[in-house]
Amino acid sequence: MTAAKAAIRAAVIDPSAYTPAYDHAVCAALARAGASVQLVTSRFAYGDVPAPDGYNVRELFYRRARGAAGSRARRLSKLASHVGDMRALQKLAADTADIVHFQWLAMPWLDAGLLPDRPLVLTAHDLLPRRPKPGQALAQLRLLRRMSAVVVHSQYGRGQLVSRLNLPEDKVHVIHHGAFEHVAAGPRSPLPGALQSVTEPVVLFFGLVRPYKGVSTLLDAWRGVTGAELWVVGRPMIEMGPLRSAATDSVRFVDRYVPEHEVQAYFRRADVIVLPYERTERFDQSGVLATALAFGKPVVLTDIGGFPEVAATGAGRLVPAGDADALRDALQSLIDDPSARTQLGEAATAAARGPYSWESAARQTLAVYRSLL
DSSP states (O other), X not given: OOOOOOOOEEEEEETTOSOHHHHHHHHHHHHHTTOEXXXXXXXXXXXXXXXXXXXXEEEOSOTTOOSSTTOHHHHHHHHHHHHHHHHHHHHHHHHHOSEXXXXXXXXXXXXXXXXXXXXEEEEOSBSSOSSOOTTHHHHHHHHHHHOSEEEESSHHHHHIIIIISOOOGGGEEEOOOOOOHHHHTSOOOOOOHHHXXXXXXXXXXXXXXXXXXXXXXXHHHHTTOOSOEEEEESOBSSOOHHHHHHOOTTEEEEOSOOOXXXXXXXXHHOSEEEEOOOOOTTBOOOHHHHHXXXXXXXXXXXXXXXXXXXXXXXXXXXXOTTOHHHHHHHHHHHHTOHHHHHHHHHHHHHHHHTTTSHHHHHHHHHHHHHHHO
C-alpha cells in the first residue's frame, strides 16, 4: 500500500494586504482542495478581514508601520522595514513552504533581488504598472521573469504578457478570478437608513473611485435614464466635487470605504451592477465583477481587459468603453425589462458555480504548483 502524497505547502503572499477578500478566497479554496496554506501578509489598515477558513495567517510584514492608512508617513515606514521583512519571508519559506505564491509585490525595484529560494508564482492582478514611473516597467518585467509561473485571469491578460512583455507562453497560465461566494454567504446587514426607503430599481457602481473607473462617463450616460436610481458607492481616490456637480437628482453617493460585512447589503439591493471602466492596457479582471457574479446580478460592463470573456457566458451586457450613449441604452433597457435582468442574473449564477468558481480556480492553481515541483 503506497503512502498518501504529502499536501503541498503553499505560502500565499500579499505584503500590503491589498486584496484581503481575494487572499481569503484563494487560500480557503486551496485548503479545501487539499493544500496546506499559510497567508503571509500585514494588518489590513481599513477594517476587519475575513476569518481564516482552513488556512493559517501570519502578519509578517510592516508590523512597525506608523501613520494613518494611505498616508505618506505610513508608506515611508513600510519602505523602511520592507527589506528586513522580505528577508524574514526568505527564511519562513525555506522552513515551511514548497511553493511561494505572490499576490502582490509592491516594490518591484527591490523585490526582484529579495525573492525566496523556492518555486515562485505571481498572480498578475495588474498586467502593467498602475502608475508608471521611470524604471518601473523594467523593474516589473525583471520581476516577472524571475517567476516560475505567472497567473492571469483572462486570455486577454495572457496575450498582454506574452505579446507585450515577451514572457514565454508556457509560463503564463489563465485561471479565472473566482466569484466571491463568501461575501454573498455572509451575515446580512442593513443598508444605511437613507437608502432603505428607495423603491425604484437601483443601478450600483461599487469600488474604489479611480480615474480609469469611468464614473464621469457613467454620470454623462445617466442623464436621460429614467425610472431608477444610481448609487456610486466606494472610497474615493480622486476629487469627488466635479462628479457630484455632474450628477442628477437620481444619483446618490456613499463615498467611503465599505467594510466587507456591509458589501452584501448593497449588492442584494442592486438590480443592475455597472462597470463603466475606461480603456487601459494594464487591466485584466475585477473583484467587483467577481462579487456581482456571486450575487447572481446582471452586469453592464465595458469591452476592456477580461470583461468580454465574462460577458460571453451570458452574465452581462457589453458596451464600448467611453461610449456614454451605448451605456445609457444598455442601462435603460435593463431597467425597463425585469425578465432580461433575470436571464442575465441566472447566467451570472451559473458562471459563479462553474468556470468562475473558486473550486475550479483551486484545481487549476494546484496543477500549476505540481508542475513546478
